[in-house]
Amino acid sequence: MCRTRSGLTGLEPDEKIKTLKGVDRREFMGFCATIAATLGLSPAFVPRIAEAVEGAAKKPSVIWLHFQECTGDSEAFLCSSYPSVEELVLNILSVDYQETIMAASGTQAEDALKKAMADNKGKYLVIVEGAIPMGTPPGPGGKPGAFCTIGGKTAYDLAKEVTAGAAAVICVGTCASFGGVQAQRPNPTGAVGVGDALGIPTINIPGCPHNAINSVATIVNYLLLGSLPKTDRHGRPLFAFAKRIHDHCPRRAHFDAGQYVERFGDDGAKKNWCLYKMGCKGPQTYHNCSLVEYNDGTSWPIKGGHGCVGCSEPDFWDTMQPFYERLPNIHVPGVEATADKVGFTLVGAAAAGAAVHAAYTFANRHKIGETDKKEGE
Numbered sequence: 001m002c003r004t005r006s007g008l009t010g011l012e013p014d015e016k017i018k019t020l021k022g023v024d025r026r027e028f029m030g031f032c033a034t035i036a037a038t039l040g041l042s043p044a045f046v047p048r049i050a051e052a053v054e055g056a057a058k059k060p061s062v063i064w065l066h067f068q069e070c071t072g073d074s075e076a077f078l079c080s081s082y083p084s085v086e087e088l089v090l091n092i093l094s095v096d097y098q099e100t101i102m103a104a105s106g107t108q109a110e111d112a113l114k115k116a117m118a119d120n121k122g123k124y125l126v127i128v129e130g131a132i133p134m135g136t137p138p139g140p141g142g143k144p145g146a147f148c149t150i151g152g153k154t155a156y157d158l159a160k161e162v163t164a165g166a167a168a169v170i171c172v173g174t175c176a177s178f179g180g181v182q183a184q185r186p187n188p189t190g191a192v193g194v195g196d197a198l199g200i201p202t203i204n205i206p207g208c209p210h211n212a213i214n215s216v217a218t219i220v221n222y223l224l225l226g227s228l229p230k231t232d233r234h235g236r237p238l239f240a241f242a243k244r245i246h247d248h249c250p251r252r253a254h255f256d257a258g259q260y261v262e263r264f265g266d267d268g269a270k271k272n273w274c275l276y277k278m279g280c281k282g283p284q285t286y287h288n289c290s291l292v293e294y295n296d297g298t299s300w301p302i303k304g305g306h307g308c309v310g311c312s313e314p315d316f317w318d319t320m321q322p323f324y325e326r327l328p329n330i331h332v333p334g335v336e337a338t339a340d341k342v343g344f345t346l347v348g349a350a351a352a353g354a355a356v357h358a359a360y361t362f363a364n365r366h367k368i369g370e371t372d373k374k375e376g377e
């Protein structure tokens with residue numbers, strides 16, 4: 001068990017919130033308003049969200065599994081500072097197993113996992129961080145999936161066992177969602193996302209790392225409505241992944257006006273012009289970064305002057321490369337060239353260019369796949 005909240009029975013809700021979470025009422029309601037906005041709900045839902053968070057009679061049990069990853073998603077989740085999101089969430093959830101932050105280790109940790117599964121069968125949430133390797137290490141005695149083992153079990157066996165009794169499986173980060181960096185060609189360990197590995201539906205919250213506000217909003221959605229949010233075909237919640245970054249980018253006016261950064265540090269960069277020519281993949285990346293930003297709304301890559309690399313898209317390590325080259329076959333206008341017309345034309349051009357890029361990538365991957373096959377023969 002990571003956190004406890006003993007000795008708080010009998011406190012009034014306001015008092016309880018203050019005592020439990022270390023935030024005052026105003027901050028707490030600000031948190032609820034942020035969640036409502038992230039979920040695309042009207043402000044009228046704010047009191048209901050507060051009620052759902054405050055009134056959770058029994059904290060849902062959470063089992064958080066780590067596989068092939070860098071722990072960036074735990075960091076992103078736990079290092080949120082405003083308004084103490086991690087405190088709020090860890091106090092409304094019973095995080096019964098999380099290797100990074102739990103005090104227990106070895107047998108004690110394994111026992112905690114077994115107990116959480118037995119006590120909450122069919123009701124616990126599984127959050128997964130990291131990809132699952134399906135390949136077999138070379139050499140004698142190599143066992144399928146043995147590139148990643150925990151407590152003597154492969155990631156695949158462990159994930160299968162733990163998710164079997166879960167109410168829902170939430171993948172945080174691009175690795176758990178789609179395989180991530182270890183799945184990049186030539187993918188030596190055969191890494192895949194959790195849904196692909198186990199053949200089960202998962203809620204995927206990709207990003208490298210994922211944005212903690214989106215995982216928190218997913219959990220609050222579950223507490224509020226007793227169900228998980230609607231998703232797109234990649235399992236990504238629609239509240240966060242229905243729109244392209246480009247659609248709400250604060251630099252979009254410069255894209256439409258044909259005002260581009262030509263190299264880092266130039267005049268355009270100083271004026272916050274569009275990063276399309278620096279390789280920005282915002283026109284083909286679905287994510288709400290431009291609306292909610294990262295680190296509690298502090299900043300995000302494009303605000304910091306770096307183009308989007310498309311980290312929430314499946315296989316982005318392959319399909320979005322080279323990161324510093326613009327999407328091919330998109331006509332870029334001259335500065336201030338009939339802004340309305342340019343904007344209108346480029347939307348179509350961007351879509352066409354994205355399609356060409358995808359076709360190019362597919363053909364390239366197919367070719368590489370053939371090469372790999374030949375090499376393996």
Ligand code: SF4
Pocket residue numbers: 245246249250251252253255273274275276280281282283302307308
């Ligand atoms: S290309 Fe990138 S920087 Fe330019 S408007 Fe689109 S998302 Fe923003």
